Amino acid sequence: MGRYVARRMLQIIPVFFGTTFLIFAMVFALPGDPIRALAGDKPQPPAVTIALRDRYNLDDPLLVQYGKYIWNLFQFDLGTSFRGREVSDIMSETWPVTVKLALTAFVIEIVIGLLAGVLAGLRRGSFLDNLVLISTTLVVSVPVFVLGFTAQILLGVQWRIFPVAGLSDGWPRSYILPAVVLASISLAYLARLTRTSLTENLRSDYVRTAVAKGLPRWRVVGVHTLRNSLIPVVTLLGVDLGSLMGGAIITEGIFNIPGVGRQVFNSVRTQEGFVVVGISTVLVLVYLFANLIVDLLYGVLDPRIRYE
């Protein structure tokens, strides 16, 4: 197991550099002059331009720029935005918001998704099963922004159950609606996966053996079947946490939540390269580690998996 972890960590390193470089390249190598964008329509004195460009290493070859960035990164210096703010300050303001949102969504997704999936899987063909099937299909096919948008209008503006936007009501009121919207697609997939997994396992031979052993029904389902059914579900959940943070971009945009998603979107538009790269780097790290943990978890849950 230890060797496996070491090997995986070794794999993560080139991927980390590759991904961050890719982002860095997209942000800084492609055209669009951030310095000029800063000035807007006003003409910028050349001296200022040169000084600014030098300060941010914008005239260095791409690899050198990247190198310098990484070097600073390992000293926990994420750089400064072109407008002068410390990127780390920006991050410390916005990340907690997104983390709260993502975790809320995660909990909602697990509770509702698992419950729906288990109930549907146990009572295949019933009204409940069909209800779950249809509703998850609808949720998955209606795009997130339409869903969020509609939810905002209906529940926020028209019926006034939840705040329309912003964080003024704090946690949880302000977070519930956006969290539900954020969780919606993952929830639907989770419910379906649980349902399918449960049904498949209920048909397996070892369940037949459990019944033949005279075990009570609750034990056959709750102990034997569930344990096996949850293996693929847990792996899905692990990957999901990472993608929830990524999916926050749209949700935060609609509900005007001052988190990482909205920040990165604005920064892309205003060509704040360092902010974009900074946020993306953290996202990538979260994602890579989530994947690693999921892989390890899989081995813990399923004793047939061996790590060499």
Place this chain on the structure above:
Amino acid sequence: MAIDISDRPLPADREDSSRLLLEVDNLHVEFRTRDAVVKAVNGLTYSLSSGETLAILGESGSGKSVSAQAVMGILDSPPGFVTNGTIRYRGENMLTMPEDQRRKIRGRRIAMIFQDALSSLNPVFTVGDQIGEMFRVHLGMSKKDSRVKAAELLDRVRIPSAKDRVKDYPHQFSGGMRQRVMIAMALSLDPEIVIADEPTTALDVTVQAQIMKLLSDLQQEMSMGLILITHDLGVVADVADRIEVMYAGRVVEEADVGDIYARPAHPYTEALLKSIPRVDMKGQALSTIPGTPPNLARIPAGCAFHPRCHRAQAICATDEPEFAQVALGRRSRCHFWPEVLDDQR
């Protein structure tokens, strides 16, 4: 209200071999699928006494496994349904028992051994856990005690280093060892009846012999009734006392082992025995039974075997043969059983 016999103490003298444990009478099981109704078991009747080994012999699709599942009460329902007949355990009809009563008998008094141990054991729990579960659920034993019992059982089925292997998972055993685990699990609560559904089909020949010997020894030690379901004539010869030959969901011949091998009284049994390759047949073509087992949704009228039978005559296509008494303890479902018997001289 039916009497709950699952808690009745077992009689002190279990060696009384004349005691009837199981009586299956005119059992009918059908499967209702979208396209048709498949009649898997059509009037199965047999009985089992303690200490006796009964072999149920038949090809795939003869209904032997389904009948065992019906006895255990683990039939997939839907689509499977018991449409007729009774299954009496110690005199009580299990089919009319309330489910929780039946469940207490299951595993504890009547146990089953399945064919494929790898898929029949839960891959995520240790072997000790799964065997110990029997003690914990049925007898309320503690986890620690149940694990000790599990180790004892593994030892009893002759698995080396039992105490260590208790912590292993099913996939860490070889095929033969896994089957022993299944046997240990089935035998854990000292059941009166054990049904072994093709216990050795998935194993190598040498391992087969070991497992059959193990089963046979254990049965004698514990004087339980053993129902052996198989399609392998070789396996049956050493171990069984009596044989029920099944075809298309019903018994076509019933006899003691010795009698059947010496002089079969049904064309099907006759053909089965003839199809076993023997050394002295070297150079000759192998004998086979022409045709294929019937589609159980459309069982032939009259005698189900007649399309493949070399003795078939007009009456076989129209009249279903009675289950005739051939001799004491022997019956055959064939219009021409005397001819079959005579041909063996």
Place this chain on the structure above:
Amino acid sequence: MSDRDIGDPDSATPGATSTATAQVGGFGGRQASLTADAWRELRRNPLFIFASAVIVLMLAIAIFPGLFSGVDATNKREFPCLLSNTVGTPTADHWFGFDLQGCDYYSRVIYGARPSITIGVVVVGLSVLIALLLGTLSGFYGGFLDTLLSRVTDVFFGIPFILGAIVFLSAIQGVEVLGLITLERGVTTVIIALTIFGWTTLTRLMRSSVLSARDMDYVQAARALGASNRRLMIRHILPNAITPVVVYGTVSVGLIIAAEAALSFLGVGLQTPAISWGLMISESQNRIQSAPHLLLFPGLFLSVTVLAFLMLGDAVRDAFDPKLR
């Protein structure tokens, strides 16, 4: 192969050898290849029929918008937009009402189908090609090639899809490729962006599929009979490994169409004067309470299209799954 059932009493000839197919519980002697079976299953599946009908309809709308709408919404000069009609509700002549400029909404929704569906189909088509190539090579040869390709896949996989597309599209405007073409934000750039970040899942899927197929006995048998690597890959492994890719590819078309709409909604995808369902939804944001039809119609078309592809993918997967028989 005779369809005659072995159990037919009229046909019984003692001792005759039957040529009927041996099926316990089966019926007759139909051809039993996997694709033939799957096709038969599909034909009977109402979801498949419904989904296919919707998709065919949408494709027709995309390819021949003129058939469905008398007015060409892309032709600025001919398209009658009267400001006085601004945000009008549906009428008998104008089924979907009017948009902000007073243009006929129905035509716009119809003409909005083409870019969305084109992007969906092309992106998935390209991704599948890439996946077939890279996934098969990676899975089949293993070793260094596999490690390299896997790491590359990981790198692209590590960037959240939407984020990558946003960054790419924002940066790409006005780029000159090889000094020849200047990339504006249009269908082509969106296609490139979505393909760049979308090929990874299909490739991984293909790779794992090929990995399982590679060790199967039938491959070993073919190899023992002297089949070259190329032949093994193309004739033996590919047809069997391709099923999950086909299933997920079908679903992906729907997902990509939704992604394009999301990007246009955010303002980084297609831009006016291009017509896209996502753009129309975006424009409906400010008027949502007074004119819900602005959201409703493009949203409906979008959702139904995505739904159809998802259902199609589900139906195809169920049809090819031997365990579900």
